[in-house]
Amino acid sequence: NAGVMQNPRHLVRRRGQEARLRCSPMKGHSHVYWYRQLPEEGLKFMVYLQKENIIDESGMPKERFSAEFPKEGPSILRIQQVVRGDSAAYFCASSPGLARLDEQFFGPGTRLTVL
Amino acid sequence: AQSVTQLDSHVSVSEGTPVLLRCNYSSSYSPSLFWYVQHPNKGLQLLLKYTSAATLVKGINGFEAEFKKSETSFHLTKPSAHMSDAAEYFCVVSEAGANNLFFGTGTRLTVIP
Numbered sequence: 001n002a003g004v005m006q007n008p009r010h011l012v013r014r015r016g017q018e019a020r021l022r023c024s025p026m027k028g029h030s031h032v033y034w035y036r037q038l039p040e041e042g043l044k045f046m047v048y049l050q051k052e053n054i055i056d057e058s059g060m061p062k063e064r065f066s067a068e069f070p071k072e073g074p075s076i077l078r079i080q081q082v083v084r085g086d087s088a089a090y091f092c093a094s095s096p097g098l099a100r101l102d103e104q105f106f107g108p109g110t111r112l113t114v115l
Numbered sequence: 116a117q118s119v120t121q122l123d124s125h126v127s128v129s130e131g132t133p134v135l136l137r138c139n140y141s142s143s144y145s146p147s148l149f150w151y152v153q154h155p156n157k158g159l160q161l162l163l164k165y166t167s168a169a170t171l172v173k174g175i176n177g178f179e180a181e182f183k184k185s186e187t188s189f190h191l192t193k194p195s196a197h198m199s200d201a202a203e204y205f206c207v208v209s210e211a212g213a214n215n216l217f218f219g220t221g222t223r224l225t226v227i228p
Contacts, residue, residue, distance in 0.1 A: 004158075033215060042119075042205055042218035043159075056214040091158065104216060107152075108158040 002109035004094050012113045019079040021110045023096030032075040033104060034067060037089040049075060082114045117142045119208050121219035129227045134193040136222045138206030148189045148206040150180055203228045
């Protein structure tokens with residue numbers, strides 16, 4: 001059973017470009033969470049999604065950031081018009097369901113560098 | 116409201132000596148508490164979790180943590196450090212009904228040969 005997969009592992013973008021980060025949850029998991037880790041900080045919650053639904057996006061910046069988890073395919077975190085402050089590691093986690101909230105399995109992360 | 120405070124940003128121990136990583140939490144309701152480890156350029160791995168069962172929780176790789184409600188603490192310990200324990204450790208809290216985990220700022224553990 002493969003773990004949570006994220007790609008790319010490393011992403012370099014210039015200011016103003018778009019970044020797309022992908023997350024494939026563990027098999028059988030229908031809940032996905034995105035976290036951002038700025039340098040020298042802990043992870044901060046961004047958004048929680050189920051298939052085709054955004055459940056909680058209280059941690060998402062108001063502009064330029066969006067997330068989706070379509071019926072088919074991976075979850076996507078999209079950052080438009082990236083700025084240097086977006087440079088961070090972005091982690092995805094998945095869980096089997098709301099009752100198993102305490103069991104979030106993390107992917108290896110995508111490290112975004114904005115030049 | 117929930118929050119986590121990791122009291123030490125860096126801890127350095129000699130190989131074979133005990134490890135103590137401190138964590139205090141704040142939570143309005145009965146929390147679930149976790150310790151995660153992050154090795155360089157890797158994802159996070161769950162070490163152990165407390166979810167209102169036994170207050171002394173045993174995890175992987177010889178780590179354990181004790182939930183002390185009176186002290187609002189959940190310190191992580193290991194009797195004897197190994198070189199492979201060098202990593203970043205995060206204390207994490209989650210409340211019933213919450214949709215996400217709240218992370219501390221992390222403690223970087225260095226193990227000296």
